[in-house]
Amino acid sequence: MSVAESSDSVARNRVAVRIWLGIVTLAIFALVIVGGATRLTDSGLSITQWEPIHGVIPPLSEAEWQEELELYRQIPEYQQINKGMSLDEFKFIYWWEWAHRLLARGVGVLFAVPLLVFWVSGRIEQRLKLPLLGLLALGGLQGFIGWWMVTSGLVDRVDVSQYRLATHLTLACVIFAAIIWVSRGLAPHSSDRPPSEGSGGFAGLIALMIVVQIYLGGLVAGLDAGLAYNTWPLMDGAYVPSNLLVMEPVWVNFFENAKTVQFTHRVFAYLLWLATLFHMIRCMVLAPETTHARRSVVLFVLMTLQAAIGITTLLEQVPVTWALIHQGMALVVLAFAVAHWRAFAGTYPRPALSLQAA
Structure with missing residues (x-):
């Protein structure tokens, strides 16, 4: 392979990586907006358990919906604010939180799987490997912080801690900004x-x-x-x-x-x-x-x-x-x-x- 051909290969790899990172950026943008809607509709405490794998599947029967509602009835938000909420009203807030968690999982897959493919195929430049692994780790940390935030509203208060909410939002924006930084560095x-x-x-x-x-x-x-x-x-x-x-x-x-x-x-x-x-x-x-x-x-x-x-x-x-x-x-x-x-x-x-x- 000539130097010119190698240079063309580097350029093509950079374009591919930028497209991938651009898609991830858009997905994070959507995730933050859905998270905002979840907060504004007071839906964030509707799912009271953290099940990273099983939680992908929503309730599929009336009995399962009643189980979820019964769990929600145990927390202060229901007892002090939403007491008497109907199942249909509960489903409205549940779907917002479920969509937020599903989208978060999707962003993780959207980042991790192409990263692995690009890495194995040798399309990730050496200088980018550590930063991209760091971003993957931050994404995992963000998932933990999301649940840490939710737990603050399950015991002795009717809402999540503002400290944890602000931390969750800020880390999402830091990850968003870091991806843009890396992607912009690959552009002419x-x-x-x-x-x-x-x-x-x-x-x-x-x-x-x-x-x-x-x-x-x-x-x-x-x-x-x-x-x-x-x-x-x-x-x-x-x-x-x-x-x-x-x-x-x-x-x-x-x-x-x-x-x-x-x-x-x-x-x-x-x-x-x-x-x-x-x-x-x-x-x-x-x-x-x-x-x-x-x-x-x-x-x-x-x-x-x-x-x-x-x-x-x-x-x-x-x-x-x-x-x-x-x-x-x-x-x-x-x-x-x-x-x-x-x-x-x-x-x-x-x-x-x-x-x-x-």
């Missing part, structure tokens, strides 16, 4: 020089801030904090509302005080928007004709749109549709921010090719 990049030495680092800071903001959004969701104080720009009649630090110790307010959690989510959103605006202006001033500058404009537009969606969701008192649009748009912004950041580093170097006889 522009040869434009960065606007400045630190512009790539600042793009990375923005991506990290988005992950933090998603974590804060998870806390908001876990406390149902978006259902209160549905005005903007004022919150509880002021720009800085009172009683933000009423709990002791003070740090607990940022995780357990619904007012403080929502206020923190708002303020951090302003900081994130300003950081994106600063990045765009800097890129446009220093290197207006580069792809880096053009991407910074797109990122700012996406961030502004997400802010508008967030405000609308709040003012409308968090209807399911708007809440899911807000969550989905957060993933879109994160994906673009990570791809933008990765572009500053350029494409992964090609593996060394040896000249062999054709």
Whole structure:
């Protein structure tokens, strides 16, 4: 095989791997949206057992449905909120949680099986093997964290812990972002020089801030904090509302005080928007004709749109549709921010090719 043929083979392998990772990314996007719907419909505690294999099969008879409902009747959510729920009402919340778990299993298979095939056939570059194995391990950890989250709502509370919910959501987004990072590194990049030495680092800071903001959004969701104080720009009649630090110790307010959690989510959103605006202006001033500058404009537009969606969701008192649009748009912004950041580093170097006889 000639060097040219080897180079073509590397290019084809990279395209195949990128297509696979792109499909996995879309599947994770769908998984997060279904997870959001499961949360918004209060369906997450409807399945009270963790059966990774057997749980793929839903109840198939009336007796099995009654068994599932009886298990649900044992937990505080049923006893304190949904007492008297009919079987048809239970089926509605059960199917949401079942679909979420089934999709999670599907994502695991969608990642693991092609990884094995690509690995055995020699289509995975050496530099990618450890990162991809790490992503597989994170996926397994995410499944455990999902069940760890559910268990928090089965004994002495009517909902899952906001700490565990935010952790579950954030890890999903970290996996999502990491896959995009790897995939973007396999794609052709522009040869434009960065606007400045630190512009790539600042793009990375923005991506990290988005992950933090998603974590804060998870806390908001876990406390149902978006259902209160549905005005903007004022919150509880002021720009800085009172009683933000009423709990002791003070740090607990940022995780357990619904007012403080929502206020923190708002303020951090302003900081994130300003950081994106600063990045765009800097890129446009220093290197207006580069792809880096053009991407910074797109990122700012996406961030502004997400802010508008967030405000609308709040003012409308968090209807399911708007809440899911807000969550989905957060993933879109994160994906673009990570791809933008990765572009500053350029494409992964090609593996060394040896000249062999054709």
